Amino acid sequence: MNRREACIAMLPTLVSPRILLAQVVGRMARIGFLVEPALDAPLQRAVVESLREGLRELGYIEGRNISIDFRSADGKYERLPALATELMLLKPDLLVTAYPTAALVAKDATRTLPVVAVCVDNPVLMGLAATFARPGGNFTGVGSWAHEIVSKRLQVMRELVPNARRLGILFNPLAVVGGLDSPIVEWERTLGIPIQQYKSTSPDDFEGAFAAMARDGVGGLVVLADSNTYTHRVRLNQLCLQRRMPSVWGGRDWLMGGALASYQSDFPHMFRRSATLIDKILKGTKPGDIPFEQSNKLELVIDTRAARALGITVPKTLLLSADHVIE
Known part of the structure; x- marks a missing residue:
């Protein structure tokens, strides 16, 4: 092998894999x-x-x-x-x-x-x-995290409204594979409180869901993240304020002044x-x-604007454990 051939043979070990990729793919x-x-x-x-x-x-x-x-x-x-x-x-x-x-x-x-x-x-x-x-x-x-992170949101909700007699979950069945029936049984056993499901696939369902929550005596709501709740998050935040419904959500960008907290993956x-x-x-x-x-990497966000509007005092333990507090 001559010197030129030897140099060519060494190229794969000298050239970045990314450059090699571009050369091979063309x-x-x-x-x-x-x-x-x-x-x-x-x-x-x-x-x-x-x-x-x-x-x-x-x-x-x-x-x-x-x-x-x-x-x-x-x-x-x-x-x-x-x-x-x-x-x-x-x-x-x-x-x-x-x-x-x-x-x-x-x-x-x-x-x-x-x-x-x-x-x-x-x-x-x-x-x-x-x-x-x-x-x-x-x-x-x-x-x-799927059911595990919802469980944590319910625990946060329980700390925010310890006197609530029932909690609710608002979710889009198109975005939740397998439904919530089975995990809710375990969450109820862990928290010692009834949990009611409310389904919503479009904003047309919001008013009916909140009316049902009022009838059922729901004292705190967990809102699962999906395109429906994200796209219409301003309206849902307004409903939480109008109905004086404390809520925990699945992402900090959902917090628009009416939602109390978010607990979600980063x-x-x-x-x-x-x-x-x-x-x-x-x-x-x-x-x-x-x-x-x-x-x-999980992130807890507390929105004190919503807490003040809803007349809720956020426990110091939650404030201290929060990754971010919105003032």
Whole structure:
């Protein structure tokens, strides 16, 4: 082997894997991104910019060696299947989904394209993975806590309104796989208080749900995060004030002056972390061989504006344990 041949042979050990990827593929890597809620300013910061930040840290620059095609259903669940099909026609190298509904639509849309599902509750229960450690199919991702985090929100609600005789949960059945019947039995046993379910798939259900809560004597409400509650969070915050209903939510961007608190996984951290999984797939690892990760960063936010408006004194223990207090 002459000197030139020896130098060429050494290139794979000297050149960055990202540069090698660009040389082998011969084009920019293409990512499709599917989400149900509108990508407004808060979600742009928490989701889009966090994802881009994570990718930049790994050497991926949009327009240089990667492109991202974003598709949002603007809060309309029925638009998701057509948007998934639209993304598939662009022939991306992989698909990223945000939140459970988009992941479930992607599951129906493809069995072969690699998918990184971010902020899903339980990928095994949702049918996205055989196990967390060995997903086995075309999905991997970063999971949020499902029933465990709802249990914690109920505990926070109990601390905020210790005299409540009944608690309620407002949720979208389209976004909760398997329903809540079974876990509610355990939560009731743990907290020693009845818990009532209230379903809402659109804002048309809000007035009826709050009227039912009043009839049922609900003294505190946990609102589960989904596109419906996010898109119409201002209206729901107003209803909480009008009905004088203390509430705990699933994300700090849902707190608009009428919601008392939020306890949720750190969304920006999860989307930054998802860039690592994208990187592995683009370098050739099969998604089924990449373990689903579990969010390990949780955030408690207390909104004292709502507490004052509702005449509630937030226990000092909660204020001291909060990651952020909105004054």
